[in-house]
Amino acid sequence: MTREDGPGRGAAPSEVVTDRAHNARVWNYWLGGEDNYLVDRAVGDQVTAMYPSIGEVARADRAFLGRSVAYLAGEAGMRQFLDIGTGLPTAENTHEVAQAVAPDARIVYVDNDPTVLAHARALLTSSPWGQTEYLDADVRDPGTILGSLGRTLDLERPVAVILLGILNFVPDTDEARSIVRRLLDAVAPGSHLVLTHPTLELGGSGNEEAMRFWNENATPPITARTGAEIASFAEGLDVLEPGIVSCSRWRVAPGEDPGPEVAQFGLVARKP
Numbered sequence: 001m002t003r004e005d006g007p008g009r010g011a012a013p014s015e016v017v018t019d020r021a022h023n024a025r026v027w028n029y030w031l032g033g034e035d036n037y038l039v040d041r042a043v044g045d046q047v048t049a050m051y052p053s054i055g056e057v058a059r060a061d062r063a064f065l066g067r068s069v070a071y072l073a074g075e076a077g078m079r080q081f082l083d084i085g086t087g088l089p090t091a092e093n094t095h096e097v098a099q100a101v102a103p104d105a106r107i108v109y110v111d112n113d114p115t116v117l118a119h120a121r122a123l124l125t126s127s128p129w130g131q132t133e134y135l136d137a138d139v140r141d142p143g144t145i146l147g148s149l150g151r152t153l154d155l156e157r158p159v160a161v162i163l164l165g166i167l168n169f170v171p172d173t174d175e176a177r178s179i180v181r182r183l184l185d186a187v188a189p190g191s192h193l194v195l196t197h198p199t200l201e202l203g204g205s206g207n208e209e210a211m212r213f214w215n216e217n218a219t220p221p222i223t224a225r226t227g228a229e230i231a232s233f234a235e236g237l238d239v240l241e242p243g244i245v246s247c248s249r250w251r252v253a254p255g256e257d258p259g260p261e262v263a264q265f266g267l268v269a270r271k272p
């Protein structure tokens with residue numbers, strides 16, 4: 001398989017569908033990765049033409065992951081992470097950020113995209129003191145996810161539940177809310193919710209047409225939400241400072257270039 005018609009690393013397993021753009025691979029393309037196909041690059045370029053800041057959104061989302069996970073593993077003392085909607089392995093994956101601070105951190109990754117599954121071994125490079133695991137599962141089935149965590153995570157102790165750029169693939173807001181509630185109800189007090197989500201607020205109205213194009217040409221279908229809807233995912237939790245903000249504005253270190261404000265909300269909240 002060549003760079004022109006296939007991914008840069010590894011062969012496509014038979015279940016990988018390459019006649020339609022898939023989110024994990026297009027996200028990888030926007031992040032400058034090579035694990036994508038012509039169909040993904042074509043749709044990715046078309047979306048960029050309609051909504052030029054999409055690449056900034058993807059990079060800001062990853063930078064938010066780095067800052068939030070470093071905070072959780074450090075100051076907040078978290079040692080267990082459940083990262084649902086992992087995406088294709090890239091630089092600074094959750095276990096690398098967490099274990100750089102806390103080498104004994106344990107991480108379970110979850111995604112339902114067969115291309116991510118094919119590259120999951122790159123997510124399983126734990127430090128010798130910690131552990132990583134990969135689950136091929138759907139966020140819309142939290143019962144199965146929770147039932148599979150026992151090998152790696154102890155739900156009697158706090159867990160950071162990471163949902164970055166994934167609830168936007170659950171179109172029904174009540175269903176998305178109930179998924180978050182189910183996951184957070186199952187973990188101990190002191191657990192955290194870490195979330196990013198696209199919005200048409202924060203200057204993101206230009207994304208409306210691009211999302212329509214996406215839904216006609218790619219999979220899975222995506223939806224934007226308002227700040228109020230996104231805030232409702234954290235109901236009953238204590239949202240940490242600086243609140244629900246553009247993810248590029250969340251706890252940027254003094255002297256660090258935050259880049260532009262992007263139309264992607266980010267929040268970290270603690271279960272009391």
Ligand SMILES: C[S@@+](CC[C@H](N)C(=O)[O-])C[C@H]1O[C@@H](n2cnc3c(N)ncnc32)[C@H](O)[C@@H]1O
Nearest residue numbers: 024027085086087111112113138139164165169
């Ligand atoms: C926009 S990417 C975000 C990747 C990573 N969390 C990040 O922030 O860089 C969304 C990921 O969610 C995954 N995904 C979408 N719908 C899903 C579902 N129903 N169940 C599990 N994973 C899903 C996609 O395969 C993709 O890898």
